[in-house]
Amino acid sequence: MADQVQVSEEDILLAKRIISAAERHDIPALKVLLKEGSANVMDPTATTATSPLHAAILSCGEAKDGKEAGDDAYQTVDLLLSNGAIWNDLNKEDETPGCVALRLGQRKIYENIVEAGVRAELLFAKMQALGLGDDDEEEEEEGEEVLEEQPAVKKQKVDEETAQAVTQAVEEEILDDVSKDNKAYLRSQLRYKPGILLDESDNAVMMDWETEIMQRHAETLIPKKGLKVMNVGHGMGIVDTAIQTHEPAEHHIIEGHPQVHQRLREQGWYDKPNVIIHEGRWQDILPKLVEQGVVLDAIYYDTFAEDYAALKEFFSEYVVALLAPDGKFGWYNGLGADRQVCYDVYTKVSEIDLHEAGFDTEWEDIKVPAGLHGSKQWEGTRRPYWTIDLYKLPVNTFVK
Structure with missing residues (x-):
């Protein structure tokens, strides 16, 4: 059994002093204290898990009549971020610093948090691309956490028994929530219910409230009849039904789940003269289409149980090879x-x-249905996948 980490009284006192200085927006004191301690400390004796960044924002209070916190608050937040404060760290109220700033109406601080998040995510991606993520011992200190992706496991020598235990734990985790692994999802059992598609872990794969969004995607991507179009991820068939109303000359559908293939057969999609069904994962199908020289006028992407890295690979490796020079690319922006x-x-x-x-x-910008967050629509699902008011619909064309 591993020894428990003991936190000294000196460490607790330093954490309290850093949090207090952040809360007071005392920049000179904070600069001195950060030479000794971390911008990510927590006071283990406190009843709420509040980081210095949370404390600095909370003490600003609510912005009233458009009057936000002063420069000392903004500079305190900036100082903490530049010293490695984690932009999406959670407190016990399940709020990130950005959530707190947004709730209080502190827009300037909120935008600072967003920009810090963008820098962190881009840097993390670069590190991963360079193969630096596995060996970077300062990853946590730098605050490089990525949404919906797990940081690389540290390379360690382990005995066979430990390795088997780790493998079993990972498999159990995937079985508990198949949305964490695309291949596990494709092996899982789906349930079609009125207005919703669920995986076997009760995650909502797709819901009918998205219909207006999907129809608008089809409208923005397919301006006229007779185009060659591809959709990746059929699901409930909402976007493919919308695509058909624009009378494409070719309508390619890539779908990897066997149960969805069966539904496509039952609904007659295989018999439509202009529809071409590709059974399998896009990672296996698209290289073959590139080799065949296929050129498309419009491409849409909406898969499940895949992270942002998959989307980035999709557009940077395959859309650039398959899309016509004047074509359009869209994707479901649920990140x-x-x-x-x-x-x-x-x-x-x-x-x-x-x-x-x-x-x-x-x-x-498209408004989602009013009252979607917290509504009964999510009953029976593992968690709501949408809690915000606006959907930002992307339309992508090649740089001219």
């Missing part, structure tokens, strides 16, 4: 949609990555 600050961070991250891949992105 971090259970928390406004995460949604804003990943909207900006994706736009930066898309531009790097050669795309211009235009955004259209």
Whole structure:
């Protein structure tokens, strides 16, 4: 049994002093204290898990009549972020610093948090691409946490018994929530109910409140009849039904789940003259289409149990190879949609990555149904996947 980590009285006192200085926006004191301690300390004796960043924002209070906190508060937040404060750290109220700033109406501080999140996510992705994530012992101190992705496991030598235990734990975790692993999801049992598609872990894969969004995606991607279109991820068939109303010359559908294939057969999709069904994962199908020289006028992406890294690979490796020069690419923008600050961070991250891949992105704001968050619509599901008011619809075209 591993020894428990003992926190000394000196460490507790230092944590309290850092949190107190952050709460008072005492920048000179904070600069001195951060030379001794971390911007991510927690007071283990406190009843709430409040980081210095949470404390600095909470003490600003609610912005009234458009009057926000002063420069000392903004500079305190900036100092903490520059010293490695984690932008999406959670307190016991399940709020990130950005959630607190947004709730209090502190927009300037909120935007600072968003920009810090964008920098952190881009840096983390670069580190992963360079193979630095596994060996970087300062990862936690730098605050590089990525949404919906697990940081790389540290490379350690372990005995066979320990390795088997770890493997079993991972498998049990995946079985408990198949949305964490795409291959596990594709092996899982789905349930079609009125207005909703559920996986075997009770995650909502798709819901009919998305219909207006899907129809608008089809409208923005397919401006006229007779185009060659591809959709990746059929699900309930909402977007493919919308695509059909635009009378495409070719309508490719990539779908990996066997139960969805059966539903496609039952609903006659295999018999439609302009529809081509590709059974399997896009990672296996798209390289073959690229080899065949397929060119498409519009591509839409909406998969399940895949993270942002998969989306980035999709557009940077395959959309660039399959899309016609004047074609359009769209994707279901649900990244971090259970928390406004995460949604804003990943909207900006994706736009930066898309531009790097050669795309211009235009955004259209669509209001989601009123009262969606907290409604009975989520009863029977594992968790709400959407809690914010606006959907930001992306339309991507090649940079001219």
